[in-house]
Amino acid sequence: MTTAATSWIIFRRSMRYTLRKPAWVVFGLVQPMLYLALFGPLLNRISQAPGFDGGNTWRVFVPGLLVQQGLFSAVFVGFGILSEIRSGTLDRMRISAAGESGLMLGRMLRDAVVLTAQAVLLTLGALVAGLRAPVGGVLAAFALVTVVGLAVAGLAYGLALTVRHEEAYGQLVNALMLPAMLLSGVLLPLALAPHWLSLLAKANPVSHVVTAERALFAGEFGSSDTLVGVAVAAALAVVAVWFAARAIRRSS
Amino acid sequence: MISAQGLSHSYRTRFGVVEAVRGVDLEVAEGEMVGFLGPNGAGKTTTVRMLTTLLTPDGGTATVAGHDVVRERAAVRRAIGYVGQSSGGTEHLVSDELRTQARLQGMTAADAAARAAELTVRFELDAFAGRPLSRLSGGQRRRVDLALGLVHRPAVLFLDEPSSGLDPQSRANLWDHLRGLRAEHGTTVFLTTHYLEEADQLCDRIVVIDGGRVIASDTAEALKSRIGGDVVTLETDRISDAATVVARLVPGCDLDTTPAGVQFHVAHAQRLLPELLRALDLADVALESVSVKRPTLDDVFLRLTGRSLREEGRPAPAPAPAPAAETAEAAAETAAEAETATETPNTEVTT
Numbered sequence: 140m141t142t143a144a145t146s147w148i149i150f151r152r153s154m155r156y157t158l159r160k161p162a163w164v165v166f167g168l169v170q171p172m173l174y175l176a177l178f179g180p181l182l183n184r185i186s187q188a189p190g191f192d193g194g195n196t197w198r199v200f201v202p203g204l205l206v207q208q209g210l211f212s213a214v215f216v217g218f219g220i221l222s223e224i225r226s227g228t229l230d231r232m233r234i235s236a237a238g239e240s241g242l243m244l245g246r247m248l249r250d251a252v253v254l255t256a257q258a259v260l261l262t263l264g265a266l267v268a269g270l271r272a273p274v275g276g277v278l279a280a281f282a283l284v285t286v287v288g289l290a291v292a293g294l295a296y297g298l299a300l301t302v303r304h305e306e307a308y309g310q311l312v313n314a315l316m317l318p319a320m321l322l323s324g325v326l327l328p329l330a331l332a333p334h335w336l337s338l339l340a341k342a343n344p345v346s347h348v349v350t351a352e353r354a355l356f357a358g359e360f361g362s363s364d365t366l367v368g369v370a371v372a373a374a375l376a377v378v379a380v381w382f383a384a385r386a387i388r389r390s391s
Numbered sequence: 392m393i394s395a396q397g398l399s400h401s402y403r404t405r406f407g408v409v410e411a412v413r414g415v416d417l418e419v420a421e422g423e424m425v426g427f428l429g430p431n432g433a434g435k436t437t438t439v440r441m442l443t444t445l446l447t448p449d450g451g452t453a454t455v456a457g458h459d460v461v462r463e464r465a466a467v468r469r470a471i472g473y474v475g476q477s478s479g480g481t482e483h484l485v486s487d488e489l490r491t492q493a494r495l496q497g498m499t500a501a502d503a504a505a506r507a508a509e510l511t512v513r514f515e516l517d518a519f520a521g522r523p524l525s526r527l528s529g530g531q532r533r534r535v536d537l538a539l540g541l542v543h544r545p546a547v548l549f550l551d552e553p554s555s556g557l558d559p560q561s562r563a564n565l566w567d568h569l570r571g572l573r574a575e576h577g578t579t580v581f582l583t584t585h586y587l588e589e590a591d592q593l594c595d596r597i598v599v600i601d602g603g604r605v606i607a608s609d610t611a612e613a614l615k616s617r618i619g620g621d622v623v624t625l626e627t628d629r630i631s632d633a634a635t636v637v638a639r640l641v642p643g644c645d646l647d648t649t650p651a652g653v654q655f656h657v658a659h660a661q662r663l664l665p666e667l668l669r670a671l672d673l674a675d676v677a678l679e680s681v682s683v684k685r686p687t688l689d690d691v692f693l694r695l696t697g698r699s700l701r702e703e704g705r706p707a708p709a710p711a712p713a714p715a716a717e718t719a720e721a722a723a724e725t726a727a728e729a730e731t732a733t734e735t736p737n738t739e740v741t742t
């Protein structure tokens with residue numbers, strides 16, 4: 140069976156589950172909605188600060204929030220596969236005509252779709268709060284979120300299949316997530332950062348993705364910020380697919 | 392169907408290397424139902440995971456359905472069915488999982504739906520086909536697991552502790568399904584178990600594993616006959632006359648006299664009984680009772696290892712190291728159980 144065929148079967152299986160329990164998707168939005176409602180308004184007063192360029196502060200804040208949501212999805216995604224390992228479901232599926240990479244890729248696609256749906260809902264919420272941004276740019280930003288979703292899910296699956304233990308996985312993700320977030324300027328633009336901090340942030344791939352999301356929300360399709368961020372996200376997604384596929388082949 | 396030579400695997404843990412399987416040889420013929428019997432930690436799961444390609448052996452080779460488990464992993468995976476050690480079950484629906492598994496076996500959507508429907512009837516899954524696997528009873532879930540392992544009609548089916556944790560009724564139901572499978576499709580079945588009864592009643596042949604090594608492989612009957620046959624006890628007042636008759640009829644049979652009568656070992660005592668009773672009658676020896684005790688597989692295991700297999704229905708010991716006092720208690724319990732187990736007669740004939 141081809142990887143594409145396996146992925147499609149698994150994608151639909153996972154999607155059926157998600158649609159049967161849409162509450163989980165909404166549940167995952169509670170935290171970012173709180174950020175939107177309780178943190179976002181703080182920024183209105185500092186629209187003259189570096190990085191905001193005197194414009195609509197939501198345009199800077201929301202893209203960061205979408206990437207943060209993507210990072211957080213690693214937790215759900217990883218625990219999901221660990222429970223499928225524990226229940227023997229993954230092994231059962233491996234003993235079949237299906238290719239192992241497809242078993243991962245199908246799940247990653249579902250996760251990317253869920254994240255994109257969450258991004259759409261969050262953005263709608265932000266519109267209510269006061270976001271104003273060009274439609275084309277926002278749609279392109281959603282597409283980039285999909286790529287981020289693929290990348291995060293793949294890395295999460297790879298890690299979870301490697302450590303194979305809920306507790307260890309939880310701690311590892313926590314340890315990786317915090318620096319990945321703080322060094323990417325998701326909450327406040329890195330233009331506010333001192334030189335050393337912005338250097339550190341440049342080494343963090345996530346910061347480039349955040350910058351690209353912001354550029355897209357500003358309608359800059361062809362800017363170097365956008366191109367670099369898209370390239371970084373795509374590269375991360377490719378690495379993630381490879382990592383997840385390798386992890387399931389090696390898992391025992 | 393299954394052939395393994397010198398299969399071995401060690402786990403590397405923080406606390407050192409665990410030699411889980413140390414050179415296992417196996418031959419299973421087409422259509423055979425083989426029980427892989429051993430206590431917890433003997434290496435059963437590890438062996439099955441190697442045979443099903445889920446674990447790469449450190450040493451040795453194995454072929455399953457004609458394919459090498461390392462070099463032709465994909466071919467083995469297509470040929471076999473695998474039902475793993477029992478687990479919690481997923482949140483996905485039974486009917487959905489059946490269809491998905493069938494699709495993963497390469498069936499078209501229509502074939503998959505038809506096969507799922509067929510299996511739902513066959514394994515009596517109708518009542519809960521719309522429920523998530525995680526909300527089924529142990530017996531129901533096992534039937535679903537079995538159906539999932541059989542969607543593609545595999546020639547070889549591997550089952551890891553299929554009846555572990557099941558109540559006696561569900562276990563009997565599972566056995567019926569396995570017997571039916573073999574009778575109808577000639578499926579080769581390789582199952583691991585630590586239940587003596589399961590190996591004894593269900594399997595054509597038993598491979599006994601302990602400490603990662605195969606220590607015996609034969610039919611249940613042949614294994615038991617290694618004990619030196621059945622134990623026959625005659626209760627009578629005329630002990631010496633009875634002893635004379637027995638000695639004439641079964642020369643060299645380890646005859647013992649007890650205060651209540653005589654006792655001796657003989658293979659296939661059942662076949663000897665009619666003749667023995669006639670001879671005793673002719674010699675005017677009146678009997679109070681006759682009993683024949685078959686040796687159990689536990690006697691066999693005891694003879695082979697000096698230890699008893701744990702008896703039915705006990706939960707597996709916790710993996711965490713238990714405090715010393717508890718361990719001692721558990722050991723005492725096991726010993727007590729072993730005694731009851733060996734003393735329980737399988738067959739008793741009273742005149």
Ligand SMILES: Nc1ncnc2c1ncn2[C@@H]1O[C@H](COP(=O)(O)OP(=O)(O)O)[C@@H](O)[C@H]1O
Nearest residue numbers: 402404409411430431432433434435436437438
């Ligand atoms: N993943 C693992 N890591 C370390 N040791 C293991 C692992 N799995 C099993 N073992 C050890 O290997 C031995 C054999 O285990 P297993 O094959 O599961 O036995 P069985 O299935 O007969 O109960 C045991 O001593 C067990 O503790």
Ligand SMILES: [Mg+2]
Nearest residue numbers: 435436476552
């Ligand atoms: Mg086991």
